[in-house]
Amino acid sequence: MSLPIEIEDLNVFYGDFRAVDGVSMTIAPNSVTALIGPSGCGKSTFLRTLNRMHEVIPGAYAEGTVKIDGQNIYGPGVDPVNVRRRVGMVFQKPNPFPTMSIAENVLAGVKLNNKRVSRAEADQIVEVSLRGANLWEEVKNRLNKPGGGLSGGQQQRLCIARTIAVKPEVVLMDEPASALDPISTLAIEDLIGELKKDYTIVIVTHNMQQAARVSDKTGFFNIAGTGTPGKLIEYDDTNTIFNSPANKQTEDYVSGRFG
Known part of the structure; x- marks a missing residue:
């Protein structure tokens, strides 16, 4: 089941350094939201706060609220591991476990969550997940x-199958096609369009055309200069961001004047 995400005044820190400053946005269920902006503007850091993955870096923490289906994932007593079960992540570089078979890769997350399944259930999970990733x-x-x-x-796509095998409600993707050839990139983009029927998807991409093709809404992040925090400059329907943005910084970026 796809779920809404509500972010309010989110600040992200690495020790004393504020990496992301005051982000507020609402992400609709069954939608694709693209995050764009120059390198170092905090968009990947922000993405990782949506399942608390940034916390694996020593000294990293966040202030503000991120509500998924109304529950603040930063609330007292919330287990980050449970958050990551609900919010899956696909990374920039494909990272299947090399010593595992295709089927074992799909089931890796299921087994990591200490879920016992019969052989018949495992076979079904493998097939359903690989079909969901257009790989079967x-x-x-x-x-x-x-x-x-x-x-x-x-x-x-195998990594995407592994992610959806644990039945998350949200799928985060950090530049999932940046290391792929154009044909494979198109396959991933087509898959994203299929996946949003079942999931809320947030994707970081440096490819402007990709953001325009796959997303319903787009958020543009930017920084004032080196050492300054990333900020969400504009967030709107993708068509608006690329054709009639409200902010001059957004217009300059999507038109190629900088970045």
């Missing part, structure tokens, strides 16, 4: 072969 037909006859033996685009 390509690998159904070699499920016991190493996941690392797939092409780059297939590996990334």
Whole structure:
């Protein structure tokens, strides 16, 4: 089930350094939200706060609220591990476990969550997840072969299958196609369009055309200079951001005048 995300006055710190300053936005369920902006503007850091992944870095913490289906994931007593079960993440570089088979890769998250499944249930999870990642037909006859033996685009879709196998409600993607060729990139973009039927999706991308193609809403992040925090400059429907943005900084960025 896809869920809404409400972010209010979110500040992210690495020790004494404020990396992201005062972000507020509401992300609708069953939608794709793209985060764009120059390198170092805090968009990937912000993305990681949505499932508390930034906390794996020593000294990192956040202030403000991130509510998923009304529950503040930074509230007292909230377990970050449970948050990450609900909010899955796909990283920039495909990272299948090289010593595991394709099927074992899909089931890795399920087993990590200490969920016991029968052989029949496992087979079903593998097929449903690979179908959900548009990979089943390509690998159904070699499920016991190493996941690392797939092409780059297939590996990334395998990682997406691994993510959705645990049935999250939100899927975060940090530049999921930046290391892929154009054909594999198109496959990932098509997949994102399919996945939003079941999930809330937030994607970081440096590819302006990709943001315009796949997202319903776009948030533009920027920094005033080196050493300053990233800020959300503008957040609106993707068509508005790319065709009639309200902020001059946004217009300059999407038109290629800087960044």
